[in-house]
Every structure is written in structure tokens, then in C-alpha cells.
Amino acid sequence: MQRFSKGAWLTLAAVLLLLPISMMIIPLYDTSEPRYAEIARIMAQSGDWITPWFSPGVPFWGKPPLSFWAQALSMKAFGVTEFAARFPSWLCLLLSNGILLAGLRSLRGPRVALWAAIIYSTCTLVYISSGAVLTDPFLALGTTLSMVSFAMAVQHRHPALIQAGDQQRKSTSTQNESSSCWWQYGFFLGLAIGLLAKGPLAVVLSFVPVVVWYALNRKSIEITKALPWGKGLALIAALSLPWYILAEIKTPGFLDYFIVGEHFRRFLDPGWEGDLYGTAHRQMYGTIWLYWLQASFPWGVLMLAAMIGALRSSRLRVAMKATSDDPLCSYWLASALFTPLFFTFSANILWTYILPSLAAFSVLMAIFADEICSRFNLSGRRLLSVAGVVPAVMLVLSAIAWINPDLRNTERSLVRYVMQRDEATVPLFYLSKPPFSAEFYSAGQVREITQSELSQAVEVGTPFYLAIPKSEQKIVADILGKQIDELYSNKRYALVRVPSIKGTPPPTSIQGSLQKTEKIVR
Structure with a gap:
């Protein structure tokens, strides 16, 4: 014993x-x-x-x-x-x-x-x-x-x-x-x-x-x-x-969704579409x-x-x-x-x-x-x-x-790559809804940018980093008018730095993000 x-x-x-x-x-x-x-x-x-x-x-x-x-x-x-x-x-x-x-x-x-x-x-x-x-x-x-x-x-x-x-x-x-x-x-x-x-x-x-x-x-x-x-x-x-x-x-509405939706509809309805x-x-x-x-x-x-x-x-x-x-x-x-x-x-x-x-x-x-x-x-x-x-x-x-953290879907290494560049005024955008891991590792500082906004943002004086879904790299290259210079890539995204080009003001939806001076923090 x-x-x-x-x-x-x-x-x-x-x-x-x-x-x-x-x-x-x-x-x-x-x-x-x-x-x-x-x-x-x-x-x-x-x-x-x-x-x-x-x-x-x-x-x-x-x-x-x-x-x-x-x-x-x-x-x-x-x-x-x-x-x-x-x-x-x-x-x-x-x-x-x-x-x-x-x-x-x-x-x-x-x-x-x-x-x-x-x-x-x-x-x-x-x-x-x-x-x-x-x-x-x-x-x-x-x-x-x-x-x-x-x-x-x-x-x-x-x-x-x-x-x-x-x-x-x-x-x-x-x-x-x-x-x-x-x-x-x-x-x-x-x-x-x-x-x-x-x-x-x-x-x-x-x-x-x-x-x-x-x-x-x-x-x-x-x-x-x-x-x-x-x-x-x-x-x-x-x-x-x-x-x-x-x-x-x-x-208001929490009890109906949580009690009825999450505890009954979720299990009784195989095709339940109410999941928010x-x-x-x-x-x-x-x-x-x-x-x-x-x-x-x-x-x-x-x-x-x-x-x-x-x-x-x-x-x-x-x-x-x-x-x-x-x-x-x-x-x-x-x-x-x-x-x-x-x-x-x-x-x-x-x-x-x-x-x-x-x-x-x-x-x-x-x-x-x-x-x-x-x-x-x-x-x-x-x-x-x-x-x-x-x-x-x-x-x-x-x-x-x-040894190889990017074998699965995570944005830790990509976000940290941007952080280590020590460019306090350069924000990070995702050409899609940012994944939750990007939100977490950037302390909520990453933002989404659409293709239509991107075509205008390239004319802005302030540079920014852009995470591009790998399936959309050619589209972005056409918008930028040149071959993409990839800085970093993981399983889902390729990272590029969009340089400053003086021109028209950015769309209102991204203007605030581009003007941020605080550094993306862990």
C-alpha cells in the first residue's frame, strides 16, 4: 500500500x-x-x-x-x-x-x-x-x-x-x-x-x-x-x-434566447438557425x-x-x-x-x-x-x-x-510580428472579419477593412499593415497595382505593408483607425 x-x-x-x-x-x-x-x-x-x-x-x-x-x-x-x-x-x-x-x-x-x-x-x-x-x-x-x-x-x-x-x-x-x-x-x-x-x-x-x-x-x-x-x-x-x-x-431578451434557444431549440432542432x-x-x-x-x-x-x-x-x-x-x-x-x-x-x-x-x-x-x-x-x-x-x-x-505554432489557425505570430516592428502609428487591418485570436493578441486593436475601403485607403498618407486571406492575394495585388511583397504568412493570411501615398482622405469608417497613434499591445 x-x-x-x-x-x-x-x-x-x-x-x-x-x-x-x-x-x-x-x-x-x-x-x-x-x-x-x-x-x-x-x-x-x-x-x-x-x-x-x-x-x-x-x-x-x-x-x-x-x-x-x-x-x-x-x-x-x-x-x-x-x-x-x-x-x-x-x-x-x-x-x-x-x-x-x-x-x-x-x-x-x-x-x-x-x-x-x-x-x-x-x-x-x-x-x-x-x-x-x-x-x-x-x-x-x-x-x-x-x-x-x-x-x-x-x-x-x-x-x-x-x-x-x-x-x-x-x-x-x-x-x-x-x-x-x-x-x-x-x-x-x-x-x-x-x-x-x-x-x-x-x-x-x-x-x-x-x-x-x-x-x-x-x-x-x-x-x-x-x-x-x-x-x-x-x-x-x-x-x-x-x-x-x-x-x-x-x-432584455437574454432569458428567452438563453433558456429557450440554448436549452431547447439547440438540441431539438437539428438545423437550428438561431445561434447568434x-x-x-x-x-x-x-x-x-x-x-x-x-x-x-x-x-x-x-x-x-x-x-x-x-x-x-x-x-x-x-x-x-x-x-x-x-x-x-x-x-x-x-x-x-x-x-x-x-x-x-x-x-x-x-x-x-x-x-x-x-x-x-x-x-x-x-x-x-x-x-x-x-x-x-x-x-x-x-x-x-x-x-x-x-x-x-x-x-x-x-x-x-x-516549434511551429502556425500549424493550426492562430494569429499570435502574425500579430506579434507587427508588434515587434515598433511602428507605433501603423495599424493592422484584416481584409475580412478579424479572427478572435487576432482580437485577443492585439488587445482589440485590429480592424476590418473591405475591398472597397482598401481601394481608397491605399491613397492615404498613413501606411498600414494588411493581413490578406491567401485566396484573395491576386485581388489585392490588382488593387495595389503591383505584386504583393509578403512580409509574413501563416496558415490563413499573408501580411503586407501598404506604403504611404499622398492623396484623398480615407473613408470615415477607417479614418479613426488610421489616425491611431497608440501601439498595438499584447
């Missing part, structure tokens, strides 16, 4: 500490990450903590503000960098691990708790999203807190759920009895976090497994007495309701299960392999039977399966939707791993080596992105 614990703790620490390396060196790739990072940057700059802004004059109604609050505060503390934008997601991973370790230590003992934290942290989707600028890690934090808190509250109310004869678990439970009140309110705190991170969907994802588990155990469980429902619901209302009210008052901030992600029904395999890799594949192997191996069947005998097994199973089942018949889905279900899956996998190791006298080293697969791959991909 001691040797396993030392190796397991070192593995978990290495996994968690490797992630910030990727967070610092990988650029923000369009579109999701820089879009959310730019929203947070605008919030930090403007001081508007009620309404996230998609662009000047356009409120972002797609998500509640919890992640943007955290990212904006991080930028105020660490500066406007990739690390600052991603740091809150990493904190969510640390907090989720703390919840799993503290709760499962009482419920199943320290080995299972440690396995659960390692498995959860090294699932592909968890590892990637915990180092990315997304809202989903905050939703997962809330649902994980609610899930573990409910299990702890029920255990306190019904001590018989602790397996008979397991003195270590009984002792641990007695020691933690003083913290039972915290766990009871932790369930409702998790719901409030989910409401402020993703919306009402968080309540559905947390409540349905509770209802399913109660339906299977209603003769022996008093669920109404396990939690302080009155005070708990009041806590949720006090924490989350004020923002929803203020958001509707400040930008992107495009519908239409997929075949059932695609969520393919996403589940990707999101849970390598542990999901390992679990499926074990289930198939159990058809022939009696030893694996014994371990699976022991896992299913856990008093809370049906609750963990309902929490792990409800999310993919919920989205099975939804066409507009992303693989990030799987994230809230992975904590419960990790608990089940941890119980199974512990049974395998303890019943068959295995050290656990081979399973610990599986935990290194995803971090190792991500470290390699991070090194590739550091």
Missing part, C-alpha cells in the same frame, strides 16, 4: 504539474478558445461584470459569466496571456481532484480516492479542457461537487451504506462526521456553480441520477431527510438568481457515444476491454461483481451514463458535453482498479503507466506547437 501510494501520488502530481507547460506555450487556436478569452479580456478591460460582450455592442448571451469572471480576474492578476486565460480551468481540475480525494476517502478508502483522481485527471477530455479556455471545466466542477456531496450526505444519513466489516472506512467516516454539514450544502453549492457556469442544464445533469438512484432504493433511503432542501434551495437562489435578473434587465455566435454542430444521432470513447480514452477503452474479457475470465467477473456490489454503484452508474444518454438523440452536440459524466465514470473505474489490484495482488504499476499516455502525447504536441 505504501509503495503504491507513493508512486500514485507522484503520478498525480506529475500529471497536474505538466499541464501548465502546455498552457503557456500553445497558442490560442480559433475559434472557441480565443473567442472566450477575448470576451474575458473585454470584461477585464471594461469593468462590466454583468454582461459578457461578444463584440462592441453585441452581448454574449450564450453562456453565464462564471468562467469569464474567473478568466478576467486571472488576466488582471497575471496579464493578458494564454496562461492567464487558461489558469482558471486548471484550478477547476485541482478543485475537482480535491473533492474526489476528500469524498471518496470517506466513502471507499484512500486507495480508491487516489485512483479516482488519477483516472479523472488523465481522461483525454478532462486533461485537454483543464488546460483550455472553456466554460465546461466549471460545469464539471459543479456537477462533481454535487455528485460527491450527495453521496457523502446520504452516507451520513444512512451509515449502513458503508460495507460491513470494513473498519478503515467506518473509522474514516467517524472522523469526517463533523464535516457532514459542509457536504450537505456542497450539493447545492455545486448546483449554483453549474447554473452560473452553464445554466439550467447543470441542474438536470445533477438531479436525474439522484432521482434514478432513489427510485431503486426508495424502500430503504429517506432522501428528503438527507439534505437541507429548504435552506439549500435558498442558497442556490441567493448565489445564482441575482445575476440572471440583472442580465435580463441590462440586455456560431454555427450548429449537426451530427448523426448517437455520435455522442463515439465522443465518449474519445473523451474517456484510455480508461474507457480499458473498461470496455475488461468487460469483454470478463466473458471468458472468471477473475475479471469476480472483480466486476465486487464493483457492482458497492452500495452506491447504481448512483455512480446513473451519473456516468445519463449525460451521454441525454444527448444520444440530439444532433447539435460537441464532445465537451461528455465532461460532466467523467467524474462518475472515474469513480467506477477506480473501484474496479482497486478490486483488480487487491484481489489479485497486483502492484498497480501497469495501470499507473496507462495514466501517462495522454499527458505524454499532449507534451509532444505542445512541443510541436511551440
Whole structure:
């Protein structure tokens, strides 16, 4: 046990500490990450903590503000960098691990708790999203807190759920009895976090497994007495309701778009055209299960392999039977399966939707791993080596992105090239709507210019930089009347410097930008 614990703790620490390396060196790739990072940057700059802004004059109604609050505060503390934008997601991973370790230590003992934290942290989707600028890690934090808190509250109310004869678990439970009140309110705190991170969907994802588990155990469980429902619901209302009210008052129409559009039309209408901030992600029904395999890799594949192997191996069947005998097994199973089942018949889905279900899956996998190791006298080293697969791959991909950041769509290098030219009066224009990464890395200083405006702007005395879509280089060459002298290029754009040519004044729409004297800042 001691040797396993030392190796397991070192593995978990290495996994968690490797992630910030990727967070610092990988650029923000369009579109999701820089879009959310730019929203947070605008919030930090403007001081508007009620309404996230998609662009000047356009409120972002797609998500509640919890992640943007955290990212904006991080930028105020660490500066406007990739690390600052991603740091809150990493904190969510640390907090989720703390919840799993503290709760499962009482419920199943320290080995299972440690396995659960390692498995959860090294699932592909968890590892990637915990180092990315997304809202989903905050939703997962809330649902994980609610899930573990409910299990702890029920255990306190019904001590018989602790397996008979397991003195270590009984002792641990007695020691933690003083913290039972915290766990009871932790369930409702998790719901409030989910409401402020993703919306009402968080309540559905947390409540349905509770209802399913109660339906299977209603003769022996008093669920109404396990939690302080009155005070708990009041806590949720006090924490989350004020923002929803203020958001509707400040930008009328928010509740209709967010509650009805984002939570019903998006999933029921495969061709929903009401999305104000992107495009519908239409997929075949059932695609969520393919996403589940990707999101849970390598542990999901390992679990499926074990289930198939159990058809022939009696030893694996014994371990699976022991896992299913856990008093809370049906609750963990309902929490792990409800999310993919919920989205099975939804066409507009992303693989990030799987994230809230992975904590419960990790608990089940941890119980199974512990049974395998303890019943068959295995050290656990081979399973610990599986935990290194995803971090190792991500470290390699991070090194590739550091060497060649323009392999994917990002404007970091192009914008920095302009910044390093040290020409304070020369603005940067995009001959298209500037990508979100350009907005973020230029601190909102880049501007769009149309072809008609460009034909007039070349006559202006003030020079400017122009990022041209590679498919439109010939058009721009015709407008300039000469061959393009390319200064820099990335995957999407070629950068040129339009020299000063005295002539007619610029169009009003770009005159202000051309006259700016401040330097584009990071």
C-alpha cells in the first residue's frame, strides 16, 4: 500500500504539474478558445461584470459569466496571456481532484480516492479542457461537487451504506462526521456553480441520477431527510438568481434566447438557425457515444476491454461483481451514463458535453482498479503507466506547437510580428472579419477593412499593415497595382505593408483607425 501510494501520488502530481507547460506555450487556436478569452479580456478591460460582450455592442448571451469572471480576474492578476486565460480551468481540475480525494476517502478508502483522481485527471477530455479556455471545466466542477456531496450526505444519513466489516472506512467516516454539514450544502453549492457556469442544464445533469438512484432504493433511503432542501434551495437562489435578473434587465431578451434557444431549440432542432455566435454542430444521432470513447480514452477503452474479457475470465467477473456490489454503484452508474444518454438523440452536440459524466465514470473505474489490484495482488504499476499516455502525447504536441505554432489557425505570430516592428502609428487591418485570436493578441486593436475601403485607403498618407486571406492575394495585388511583397504568412493570411501615398482622405469608417497613434499591445 505504501509503495503504491507513493508512486500514485507522484503520478498525480506529475500529471497536474505538466499541464501548465502546455498552457503557456500553445497558442490560442480559433475559434472557441480565443473567442472566450477575448470576451474575458473585454470584461477585464471594461469593468462590466454583468454582461459578457461578444463584440462592441453585441452581448454574449450564450453562456453565464462564471468562467469569464474567473478568466478576467486571472488576466488582471497575471496579464493578458494564454496562461492567464487558461489558469482558471486548471484550478477547476485541482478543485475537482480535491473533492474526489476528500469524498471518496470517506466513502471507499484512500486507495480508491487516489485512483479516482488519477483516472479523472488523465481522461483525454478532462486533461485537454483543464488546460483550455472553456466554460465546461466549471460545469464539471459543479456537477462533481454535487455528485460527491450527495453521496457523502446520504452516507451520513444512512451509515449502513458503508460495507460491513470494513473498519478503515467506518473509522474514516467517524472522523469526517463533523464535516457532514459542509457536504450537505456542497450539493447545492455545486448546483449554483453549474447554473452560473452553464445554466439550467447543470441542474438536470445533477438531479436525474439522484432521482434514478432513489427510485431503486426508495424502500430503504429517506432522501428528503438527507439534505437541507429548504435552506439549500435558498442558497442556490441567493448565489445564482441575482445575476440572471440583472442580465435580463441590462440586455432584455437574454432569458428567452438563453433558456429557450440554448436549452431547447439547440438540441431539438437539428438545423437550428438561431445561434447568434456560431454555427450548429449537426451530427448523426448517437455520435455522442463515439465522443465518449474519445473523451474517456484510455480508461474507457480499458473498461470496455475488461468487460469483454470478463466473458471468458472468471477473475475479471469476480472483480466486476465486487464493483457492482458497492452500495452506491447504481448512483455512480446513473451519473456516468445519463449525460451521454441525454444527448444520444440530439444532433447539435460537441464532445465537451461528455465532461460532466467523467467524474462518475472515474469513480467506477477506480473501484474496479482497486478490486483488480487487491484481489489479485497486483502492484498497480501497469495501470499507473496507462495514466501517462495522454499527458505524454499532449507534451509532444505542445512541443510541436511551440516549434511551429502556425500549424493550426492562430494569429499570435502574425500579430506579434507587427508588434515587434515598433511602428507605433501603423495599424493592422484584416481584409475580412478579424479572427478572435487576432482580437485577443492585439488587445482589440485590429480592424476590418473591405475591398472597397482598401481601394481608397491605399491613397492615404498613413501606411498600414494588411493581413490578406491567401485566396484573395491576386485581388489585392490588382488593387495595389503591383505584386504583393509578403512580409509574413501563416496558415490563413499573408501580411503586407501598404506604403504611404499622398492623396484623398480615407473613408470615415477607417479614418479613426488610421489616425491611431497608440501601439498595438499584447
